Every structure is written in C-alpha cells, then in structure tokens.
Amino acid sequence: MSQPTVRYVHDWGASGIRHPLEAPPSHNQQPGRNPLPWHSLQFNPLGVFDLRRLQGIFGHNPSIWNTYRHRFEAGDIAWLASGASEDNCHEPEDNGFFPEFKACRDSLPNTSAGYSSRMDFQKATKKIIWDLATMLDRTFGSTTMILNVGGTTVPGSPALPEFLRASVYLPPAFLRQHPDSHPAIAQIAQIFLESVGIPTVVAWKASALRSGWTLTVNGNTIRAFSVPHHLFIPPPVQVGSSHFIFKGRPAGTLHLPTTPTGSRPSSPASATSTRYGSEEPLSTEAIELLAATERIYGLEQEVDSMRELLDRATAEHLSTIQELGQVQAQLNGASICEEGYNEERRQFQQEISSLQTQLSPAIYAPPCYSASLLATPTWRRAGAPSLASPSKASTSTSAAFALPSATQFLEDNGLQYMLVTIRVMVKYAPLTKWYLELAEMDLDEGVADGLLECLTQDSDESDMNPTSTPSQPHARHTTAKPRAPLGPEQKRERKEARESKQERIDTAVSAWFSDTMALADKLAVEFDMKPKYFHELFFQGGARMVTHQEHVNPYNAFKSEKAAECRDCGEAKNAPQLHTDYHEDVSLRRATPRAKIQDVSNIVRNMKLLMCGLSTRVGVEGFFCIVCNSADFHIAPQWFFTSRELEQYMLIATRKKWVTAEVGTKVEAFAVAGCDILNLLRTSKQKADYLKVGIREGLTEKLIDITGDPKAQMAYVWYEEDVVLKHGVILVGWTFPEIVNPTELSTSLPNLQKLYDAIKNDTCKFVKLTGEERAKRMSDWKADVAAGRIEQKTRATRVDKGKKRGRKEPVDTATDDAGGARPAKCRRITAKIAPAAAGSGAIIEEPEDDEGPVEARPAAKRASRAKNGTKTTATARTAVSTAPMRATASKHPAAGAPALAKRSKAQGQGARNDEDGNSNTGNGEGKGKLVTRPKPQPAYKSKDLITSEDECDADPDADEDGNVPADGSAASAGAEFDAALAQVSSSPV
Known part of the structure; x- marks a missing residue:
C-alpha cells in the first residue's frame, strides 16, 4: 500500500x-x-x-x-x-x-x-x-435512530439480507433504560435491510454495469452472517460508542417475544427482554450468559473483519506480484535488446578495423578517426560492404562522394595523398565538425580555410547525405552530439554574418511594405474605396487561410440541419435564431434564500468599500439604500452613509421628521408593490390624474425623440398644424375616438390605463410621414380651410384693443416741476379691508371718488359675479392696504421709508389709474378688474423670526385676521405716512 x-x-x-x-x-x-x-x-x-x-x-x-x-x-x-x-x-x-x-x-x-x-x-x-x-x-x-446500508457487498455474494449489514446509531442510555425495546429495534433493522438494503444493492450493481465496470468475483466461498436468535442488540463497534453494526438474518427467522397484546405469534420470550415497565431483575446466570453471547458475537465480528482484511491484502499482494512479473518481463526484453546492440557494435568495430587495414601505410590518417570518429558508427544498420571486395567498396565510396572542388584544391597544393582521408572525414564526420578535423591535420590556416570552403561548395552542389546513397544503409535517428565551443573570432564572424543577413532582410521587407502601401493607395483611388479595405485584404487575408477550419462542428451541423427543416416547413430561421430559441428553453437553477443573502451581503460590502474609497480619493459624500422587491425574499433595508453627519442632515433637508428605518420600510413597501405609484394612490380621481399626467408626458417625450427638437410640445387643439404639418409626424395607436387634451378625457380608469399602456409599449407612437404624404395632408388642410370646414389658427385679439392705455414708465415729478408744468394731481385712495374668503388676502375696494358708472366698478362686478355664481379668480398681485404701511412707517421711520418707497414703486407698476379714472392693473385686462392676493403661508412657525412679507407689513394694532379697529388710528397713521413720505422726497439722494 x-x-x-x-x-x-x-x-x-x-x-x-x-x-x-x-x-x-x-x-x-x-x-x-x-x-x-x-x-x-x-x-x-x-x-x-x-x-x-x-x-x-x-x-x-x-x-x-x-x-x-x-x-x-x-x-x-x-x-x-x-x-x-x-x-x-x-x-x-x-x-x-x-x-x-x-x-x-x-x-x-x-x-x-x-x-x-x-x-x-x-x-x-x-x-x-x-x-x-x-x-x-x-x-x-x-431520541434518534439512524440506519445506513451501503450499495457494495463482498464480491460474489447474493442480494439477500443475511449477507448485508447496516450501520446504526442508537443512544446507549436509551438501550440501557428500555431493554424491552430491543426486539422492536432489531425488527426495524431487519425490515430496513430487507426493504431498503436489498434494492440498494441491486440498483448499485445495475448502475455499475451500465457504467461499464467489470464486477470481479473471487473464488472464495462467501458465508452468510451468523447471528444468535436471542441477540437483538449487537455490542457497539467500540466500548462507549453509539455506533452499532446490525447484521442481517434470513427472512422470517427473527423470533420476537410475545407482545402485550398478543397480536403477533412468535417464539417464547427471551431472557434478555422483559415486559415494558417490569422491574424484575435478571438473574446472575442470565447476565453471564448475555455477556458471553455478546463476547462471542464480538469475536465473530473481529474474525469477519480480519477475514475481509486478509482477502483485501491477498488481492493487493496478487496485484503486486503481477506487476513484478510485468517488470521482470520488461527487464528480460531489455536484456535481449542489449545483447543485440552489443552484437551489432562488435560487427561495426570489425568493419572499422578492416577499413583501417585496407588503407595504405603511406597515406596520412589522423589519429582522431581511429579513436573517436570511427569507433562507434551507431547510425549504421547491418549489411555493410563485404570485406572480401575492397575494390567494390572503394568504387561505391568514390561514386557516392565525388569532391571535384576539394580534389582540384588538393592537387593544386600538392596534397593528393590526403584525398582518401578527406573522403573518410566527409563520410563519417558531420558537417559541423569538419573545421575541427581539418585543424587536427597540421595544415596551414589558409590551406585549411580554402579546403573547408571547397568542401562546403561540394556539399551544396550535390546531396552528400549518406542515407541517400545506394551503397549506404538507412541512418538511425540518434541524439546529436554536443557541439564544440566556438572561439571569439568565430563568434564575431557569425555575428557579423547574422547582422548583415538581417539587414538585407529588413531592407527587402521595407521595400515590399512601401510597395504594398503604394499599391493599396492606388487601388483605393481606382475603385473609389478606402485604403483600409485593401490593407485588410493584404495583411489579414492570410490569417483566414491559416485558420481555415475544415472540421465540421457537430453543434453547427445540428443547427444547420434544423434550419433546413424549418425552411422545408415554410418557416425560415437562420442559425442565430435557432441558437436564441435554444437558450430561451434552457432552465437555470433558482438561487436559494441563503445564496441570495450571501449575494446581497457581498454586493453591499463591495459597494461600501467602493464608496469609501471614492470618498477618500476624490472627496465625495453620498448614501444608498437597498430593499427587497419581492415577498419571496426578505431582508432588512440596507442603509449606508459615508458620514454620520450626512444622515443627521437629512432631518434638515426634508424639513420633516426623518427616521432612517421608517424611510427604508416605506421604500421597501413601495418596491414590493412593484415600484408603481398607481398602486399607492387611493381614490379613482387621483389615479385618473396620475394616468393623464403620464399620457401627456409620454406623448411629449416621444415627440421630442422622433423630431429631435427639445422644445417640441404636443398640441391637441391645433394638432394638424402644430404637429403633423410642422414636424411631419402623425400619431398612431390612439385608443380614444378623437385626439383631445388628456384633461378632457373621461376618468374611466380602464380606458386611461389602456392608453397609458399603449404609450409605454410603443403601440401608441409617432410615425414620420414621407414627403408625398406630408404634401398631400398640407393640400387637404388648405382645402378644408378654404372651404370653411376647419378654422385656421389665429392670434387672440387683445381685450383692450382701441382703448387708451396708461404710461409704461412712472412720471418724474421733479422734472415736470422743473419745467414749469403743473404737477399731477394725486388721487386719494381709501383702503378698506373687507372680509375675504378662506385662503385669500385683502380685497381692494374701489375709490370713493370714482366717477365712472356703477357697473364698471370692481365691487359691482364682484356682486354681479356672485349673483351669477361665477367664481372670482385672483390674477395678479396688486397693492395692499396702506393703513398698516403708514402705521409701520410712523413707528419705524428710518427702516420704513425705504420699504414704503419700494412698495409704492411696485404698486405704481402693478396698478395705476389712467386719466379717465379707470383702474389698470398692468395685465391688459381692462379697468375695474377685481384683484385678490392669496395669503402666503409662513415657512417656519416661529414667533421670533419674520418669515413672510405679510408679517413685515402687518399693523401692530391689527387683530389676527389683519383688521384694523375703527377708532381713528387709521387716519392718524395716514397723516404720519404723508409726513414720512414728504421727508423722504425732500431728502437728497
């Protein structure tokens, strides 16, 4: 092992x-x-x-x-x-x-x-x-019971319960405290082996055969397990362990004691089991018998395990012996090959000796050939020329190695006697060693160089490879011998030769490149194309030839075949479409909740690191919030602020109560609802208004996209002129009968939702008109206008057309006085504060000295509108009550004078009276226009801060609604105001 x-x-x-x-x-x-x-x-x-x-x-x-x-x-x-x-x-x-x-x-x-x-x-x-x-x-x-059975058995054993065993976990304390449960536990283990173990073994063997495994069967006799009938619980694997090995019994051989109900017949009760709840102790003999039985059973288990180990060790030894036999056979073959090689070597040495004997003693033979060069010609095969016919051998050698240049050189220098030596050198020595061999022949340097040059010339003119001559056998592939080191002079010469050769190559390549670029430019001009096209053909065309793939990919062949089938059926699909269809049908594994949590945690950690790094490098601040958008996966909102001060600032930025956890919960609820604002609206009117706004914005956005004009606006009344004829586009897919302003559409949610979805899905969109279509619509529109079927867009007429309007610039009283002209008469205006409706400011009443008709006065108009049920609308902000202003100026002359002057200028620009006594508000709406001003709401509810203009102009004597008590204070305040105004006018600027 x-x-x-x-x-x-x-x-x-x-x-x-x-x-x-x-x-x-x-x-x-x-x-x-x-x-x-x-x-x-x-x-x-x-x-x-x-x-x-x-x-x-x-x-x-x-x-x-x-x-x-x-x-x-x-x-x-x-x-x-x-x-x-x-x-x-x-x-x-x-x-x-x-x-x-x-x-x-x-x-x-x-x-x-x-x-x-x-x-x-x-x-x-x-x-x-x-x-x-x-x-x-x-x-x-x-209390837990675990049963486990393996799919493998002893090779050759049948799939029967008596040949199987189960690994079982049982609490030892439970077994000791409840001995009456032992038979039931043994029955459970036996049923498990019969019902689960046997199918497991059979399925494992079938799977192994399907996998191509060879299930070897040894020649040993397989014995079934022998379990005593009265032993229900085997001893543990180790002392103090909760692991037990239950060995199977033959089917139907497990005899259980009589149950209390007597429903199952069995053999008489064993001495090891008693009735549940019985406190009758066991006798000493019974205890000793049980101990001996357990000991015997344990020894049998040890014997079985040792037998298994022995079988395994025997198999390992047999495999080792087989391996040793194979190695021995290889050694024997190597010995035989070595003997053959030695025999061949002896033959070569004899041949070399005979060749040396044939040479004349007068011919010079360098000693290097007898020692190193001609000693072991290992590349030759058997079948050398016969030694009995030296003339034949010499003839073949002469015919094979004809050296005309070298022969002429030797004759010119009187070295004819070295011709045979040179031929032997050429025959047996490689070309790279000729220089060393000539150096050992005691020749002059010039003679050696000339002879080497002649030999090189002869080798270039004729093929001098010994393997190609008819008299020489085929050379054997051998490892090349290491070359002798070159001298400094040789290295320098070779380096110069390489540099010279590389220089010539670079010059030739540069010339070719210049010619190629010139040819590409010429072809580009001739065929009216870009030079880059011909550059790719010249320089990248060879890549396609090199990487040409002739092998057919099975997957591409399958897609091509499927494409052909679809074409036969009338449905034309190319290979990319089939590839896309294939990937649409691929099923992916759904991530588990644990994997989702890990993924979110990893992403949040990376986002924190990225934001902290960005804040450190660049100097930015920010925050993010991550919430779940599905009820299937729940995770608490993940907040992150780059600084704690940023989170605290949110209380000030929102001007409301900011609770991070509460905001995260609301954002999560919005995400779970589908991130759709429509789901958060309560009433149908709110939903209808939201859909109408979305319709209007969607159409405007689509019009800007198709026209490229960022200022393009969707016109509903003059749709034909301002949209179709102006931009050359037409709206298609409108779900209502007529194209009208969304505010005029019905509040029916299904119809609005249908139009809203059509705009979102590009079903309702703008389409460009061709030149012919646009010209036709233009001619049709002009014909309809001429016929009076439609009205042409015109500019609205001014309501004060033909009337005299007041001056646009205030009159400089100082200049008029200087010129001797009579100063303009100031009309005194008495301001009264009338009760106003909720949410509106003070109402400006008409002057007391207004000489115009009653119907033209603002109060009369207001009464008339109230009678007719018409709602009065504030159109512009005009003058306010002057009594509080005068009172303020009297109490604060230094600060009030500039403010009053500024307010007076604003009043003069906003509302003035013309020469006829008509009131003009500056908005072109004619005289007598009733003007109201909404009461502004203060931004902060603080008593110490002045947060609105109304609080600056408020009279200290006025009540909460701004009404001044009628006790004569208004008149006194008016006098004080006139005095302050005169003081400001007389003071130098």
Missing part, C-alpha cells in the same frame, strides 16, 4: 513555521501546488484537503491545530456538505449514480491507496453524522 503524499502548507500569519498535511493520493506524482478556488471545491478527500489549505492551520499557534485537528477536519467535511439536503438535486444521473459519486471516484486513483482514502473519507463522514445525532439527543432530550 502506497503511503500518502505529505504536503507542506504555510500559514501566512506565522513566522516561517510549516506544518505537514497528509494529502490524499492523486493521479499525478506531484499534486497541484495551489489549491482550487472556493467555488470549485467538491465533496471528496481532495476538496477537504484544498479547503484546509485555503483556511490555513494556525501557523502562529501550532498547538491549536495539533490539539483540535480532528474537530477542524470534521468542520471541513460539514462545510462542504452544508445545504445538500435542500439543494433540490435529489435525482441521480442516467447511469444511476449521482455526480458526487463520480467526482469522488475520479478524484482518486483506482488503486489500493485510492480505495483506502475513499473508505477513510466514508468513515469520517459517518462519524460526523453519529456525533451530530449524539449532540442532538443530549442537547434537546430527543
């Missing part, structure tokens, strides 16, 4: 301390250096190991890891298994196994080490389940 690999995990928080972790066996000799990411961890030994590597092992305090190592490992397994019972993935694959089963098997090698690792992982998982059940019973006072 191979030992597990030991990896060293370094905790970054430690000071260089490393702790070993036993890594599970892997398919590779060296497992991955880095662990898998968090989202890729799976429920298998490798996943547990990588999870611990990601978490670290407390390098700063090794004692914690060493002390609680088993607890940390149990926590890692529980971390990987968390949420599995609620992930809605409880259906196996087509082969009958779950994906986790395949992942666990694939992550470990199919060896004894991998099998042991899987078994250890299974035992650790069961132990965690037993531990959790134990703590559940201890903490909450419950």
Whole structure:
C-alpha cells in the first residue's frame, strides 16, 4: 500500500513555521501546488484537503491545530456538505449514480491507496453524522435512530439480507433504560435491510454495469452472517460508542417475544427482554450468559473483519506480484535488446578495423578517426560492404562522394595523398565538425580555410547525405552530439554574418511594405474605396487561410440541419435564431434564500468599500439604500452613509421628521408593490390624474425623440398644424375616438390605463410621414380651410384693443416741476379691508371718488359675479392696504421709508389709474378688474423670526385676521405716512 503524499502548507500569519498535511493520493506524482478556488471545491478527500489549505492551520499557534485537528477536519467535511439536503438535486444521473459519486471516484486513483482514502473519507463522514445525532439527543432530550446500508457487498455474494449489514446509531442510555425495546429495534433493522438494503444493492450493481465496470468475483466461498436468535442488540463497534453494526438474518427467522397484546405469534420470550415497565431483575446466570453471547458475537465480528482484511491484502499482494512479473518481463526484453546492440557494435568495430587495414601505410590518417570518429558508427544498420571486395567498396565510396572542388584544391597544393582521408572525414564526420578535423591535420590556416570552403561548395552542389546513397544503409535517428565551443573570432564572424543577413532582410521587407502601401493607395483611388479595405485584404487575408477550419462542428451541423427543416416547413430561421430559441428553453437553477443573502451581503460590502474609497480619493459624500422587491425574499433595508453627519442632515433637508428605518420600510413597501405609484394612490380621481399626467408626458417625450427638437410640445387643439404639418409626424395607436387634451378625457380608469399602456409599449407612437404624404395632408388642410370646414389658427385679439392705455414708465415729478408744468394731481385712495374668503388676502375696494358708472366698478362686478355664481379668480398681485404701511412707517421711520418707497414703486407698476379714472392693473385686462392676493403661508412657525412679507407689513394694532379697529388710528397713521413720505422726497439722494 502506497503511503500518502505529505504536503507542506504555510500559514501566512506565522513566522516561517510549516506544518505537514497528509494529502490524499492523486493521479499525478506531484499534486497541484495551489489549491482550487472556493467555488470549485467538491465533496471528496481532495476538496477537504484544498479547503484546509485555503483556511490555513494556525501557523502562529501550532498547538491549536495539533490539539483540535480532528474537530477542524470534521468542520471541513460539514462545510462542504452544508445545504445538500435542500439543494433540490435529489435525482441521480442516467447511469444511476449521482455526480458526487463520480467526482469522488475520479478524484482518486483506482488503486489500493485510492480505495483506502475513499473508505477513510466514508468513515469520517459517518462519524460526523453519529456525533451530530449524539449532540442532538443530549442537547434537546430527543431520541434518534439512524440506519445506513451501503450499495457494495463482498464480491460474489447474493442480494439477500443475511449477507448485508447496516450501520446504526442508537443512544446507549436509551438501550440501557428500555431493554424491552430491543426486539422492536432489531425488527426495524431487519425490515430496513430487507426493504431498503436489498434494492440498494441491486440498483448499485445495475448502475455499475451500465457504467461499464467489470464486477470481479473471487473464488472464495462467501458465508452468510451468523447471528444468535436471542441477540437483538449487537455490542457497539467500540466500548462507549453509539455506533452499532446490525447484521442481517434470513427472512422470517427473527423470533420476537410475545407482545402485550398478543397480536403477533412468535417464539417464547427471551431472557434478555422483559415486559415494558417490569422491574424484575435478571438473574446472575442470565447476565453471564448475555455477556458471553455478546463476547462471542464480538469475536465473530473481529474474525469477519480480519477475514475481509486478509482477502483485501491477498488481492493487493496478487496485484503486486503481477506487476513484478510485468517488470521482470520488461527487464528480460531489455536484456535481449542489449545483447543485440552489443552484437551489432562488435560487427561495426570489425568493419572499422578492416577499413583501417585496407588503407595504405603511406597515406596520412589522423589519429582522431581511429579513436573517436570511427569507433562507434551507431547510425549504421547491418549489411555493410563485404570485406572480401575492397575494390567494390572503394568504387561505391568514390561514386557516392565525388569532391571535384576539394580534389582540384588538393592537387593544386600538392596534397593528393590526403584525398582518401578527406573522403573518410566527409563520410563519417558531420558537417559541423569538419573545421575541427581539418585543424587536427597540421595544415596551414589558409590551406585549411580554402579546403573547408571547397568542401562546403561540394556539399551544396550535390546531396552528400549518406542515407541517400545506394551503397549506404538507412541512418538511425540518434541524439546529436554536443557541439564544440566556438572561439571569439568565430563568434564575431557569425555575428557579423547574422547582422548583415538581417539587414538585407529588413531592407527587402521595407521595400515590399512601401510597395504594398503604394499599391493599396492606388487601388483605393481606382475603385473609389478606402485604403483600409485593401490593407485588410493584404495583411489579414492570410490569417483566414491559416485558420481555415475544415472540421465540421457537430453543434453547427445540428443547427444547420434544423434550419433546413424549418425552411422545408415554410418557416425560415437562420442559425442565430435557432441558437436564441435554444437558450430561451434552457432552465437555470433558482438561487436559494441563503445564496441570495450571501449575494446581497457581498454586493453591499463591495459597494461600501467602493464608496469609501471614492470618498477618500476624490472627496465625495453620498448614501444608498437597498430593499427587497419581492415577498419571496426578505431582508432588512440596507442603509449606508459615508458620514454620520450626512444622515443627521437629512432631518434638515426634508424639513420633516426623518427616521432612517421608517424611510427604508416605506421604500421597501413601495418596491414590493412593484415600484408603481398607481398602486399607492387611493381614490379613482387621483389615479385618473396620475394616468393623464403620464399620457401627456409620454406623448411629449416621444415627440421630442422622433423630431429631435427639445422644445417640441404636443398640441391637441391645433394638432394638424402644430404637429403633423410642422414636424411631419402623425400619431398612431390612439385608443380614444378623437385626439383631445388628456384633461378632457373621461376618468374611466380602464380606458386611461389602456392608453397609458399603449404609450409605454410603443403601440401608441409617432410615425414620420414621407414627403408625398406630408404634401398631400398640407393640400387637404388648405382645402378644408378654404372651404370653411376647419378654422385656421389665429392670434387672440387683445381685450383692450382701441382703448387708451396708461404710461409704461412712472412720471418724474421733479422734472415736470422743473419745467414749469403743473404737477399731477394725486388721487386719494381709501383702503378698506373687507372680509375675504378662506385662503385669500385683502380685497381692494374701489375709490370713493370714482366717477365712472356703477357697473364698471370692481365691487359691482364682484356682486354681479356672485349673483351669477361665477367664481372670482385672483390674477395678479396688486397693492395692499396702506393703513398698516403708514402705521409701520410712523413707528419705524428710518427702516420704513425705504420699504414704503419700494412698495409704492411696485404698486405704481402693478396698478395705476389712467386719466379717465379707470383702474389698470398692468395685465391688459381692462379697468375695474377685481384683484385678490392669496395669503402666503409662513415657512417656519416661529414667533421670533419674520418669515413672510405679510408679517413685515402687518399693523401692530391689527387683530389676527389683519383688521384694523375703527377708532381713528387709521387716519392718524395716514397723516404720519404723508409726513414720512414728504421727508423722504425732500431728502437728497
């Protein structure tokens, strides 16, 4: 059995301390250096190991890891298994196994080490389940029973209950306190093995066969479990443990004691069980008998486990022996090959010796050939030229290696005797070693360089590869021998040669590039196209040739076939449309509430970090609020302010009570309601008004979008002139019979909702008219106007047309006086404060000395309107009562004079009398116009602050409604006002 690999995990928080972790066996000799990411961890030994590597092992305090190592490992397994019972993935694959089963098997090698690792992982998982059940019973006072049966059995055993066993968790305290429940528990375990265990084993074997596994059967005899009939509860696996192994019995052989009701016949009651609630103690002999029985049963279990271990060890030894036999066979084959190679080498050495003997003693032969060059020609095959015919060999050699240039050079320099040596060198030495071989022949440097140049020329002119000559066998592929180091002079020469060659290449490429760019410009001018088009053809056209794919993708072939089928049926769909249809039918896994909470928490944390970083780098402040918009998922509103002062400022900004939690709750309710303001409105009138506003704004927005004019407005009365003819668009999809102002539409919610939805869904929209359509509508409109069927848009006539209007600028009395003209007579106006309606200010009564007709006076008009039921509307803000102003000026002359002068100027611009005594308010509505002013509402309810203009002008003697008591104070205040006004007029500016 191979030992597990030991990896060293370094905790970054430690000071260089490393702790070993036993890594599970892997398919590779060296497992991955880095662990898998968090989202890729799976429920298998490798996943547990990588999870611990990601978490670290407390390098700063090794004692914690060493002390609680088993607890940390149990926590890692529980971390990987968390949420599995609620992930809605409880259906196996087509082969009958779950994906986790395949992942666990694939992550470990199919060896004894991998099998042991899987078994250890299974035992650790069961132990965690037993531990959790134990703590559940201890903490909450419950009683738990867990049964587990595996799908694998001893090879060759039938699927019968007597060959199965179940791992069961039971509280030992419950078994000790309730011995009368032992038969029932044994019956539950037996029924579980018969009803659940047998189908599990059968299904596992069928799934294994579907997966293509070979279920081997050994030749050993499989014995069924032997369980005493009177033993209902087996001893625990370990002393003090809550884990029990219930072995199956043959069907129908479990004899239960007589029940209190006597409904089930069985054998006489066993001595180990008594009637429920009976306090009769067991005898000493019965207790000893039970102890002996349990001991025997425990020994039988140990024997069974040892037998299983023996079978497993035997199988491992047999596999090891088989592997050793294979290795021995490989060694024998290697020995045979080595003998063949040695024999071939001896033949080559004999051939070399014969060639050396044939050479004349007078011919110079350098010693390097006899020692190194000609010693081991390992690339030759058997079948060398026969040594009995040296003339034939020399003839073939001469024919194969004709060196005309080198031969002529040797003859010119008187070195004919070296021709055979040169031919041998050319035949056996590689081209890269010719320079070294010539250097060892004691030749002059110039002669050696000239001879090397001639040999190089001969090698270029004729193919001198020995493998291509008819007299030489095929060369064997061998590893090239290392080259001899080059000298400084050789390196310099080669460097200069490379630089010169590269310079020529660059020059040629530059010339080609210039010609290509010039040709692209020429073609662009000739074909009236952009040069970029030809650049792509020249420079990127080859990429399509290189990356041309001739292999047909099965998925693309499937889409093409489906497209052809749709075309045959009359429905034309291309491949992208089929691809889109395919993805629309793909089902995605719905996120669990826990996953949603984790996702929201992660996003909120990132948003906080981003906003804090932005505030630190740039200097901004802000806040955000996140609420849920569905009742299926609930999370408290998530608020974040970059500073606490910003949250406190919201109390001042809103001018109302600001409670962050309350605002978040309201926003959440609005989001759950669908973020639709219509759902928050109560009355039908409010909903109708909201829909009408949405219709008006939607049409205006669509008109701006289609015309591109940001100032475009939707005209309903003059729709044909201001919309159709002006912008060349027409409204289609209007759900009402006529196009009218939304305020004139009916308040029927279904009809308004229909039009509102049509605008939102682009069913009701503007469409551009063509030139012909626009010209036709223009001609039709002109014809209708000429015929009098429709009225042309005209400008409204002024109500004061033909009447004399007053001056637009105030008269400069000082200039008139200086010119000798008579000053204008000031008409005295007596102001009276009449009771006004709720929400309106003081009403300006007509002057006492008004000589006009009674019907033209404001009071008469008001009475007439009240009689006719007409509502009086305030159109402009005019003069206010002068009595409080005079009273204020008399009490505060310094501060009141400028204010009164300013107010007088405003009154002069807003309302003045013409020469005929008619009152003109400055708004072009004629004389005698009744003017009211709404009473402004103060912004703050503070007694110490003056927050409105009415409070500045209020008379201290007036009551809450602004009425001045009629005790003569108004007259005195008027006199004081005249004195203050005269003082201001006489004072220099």
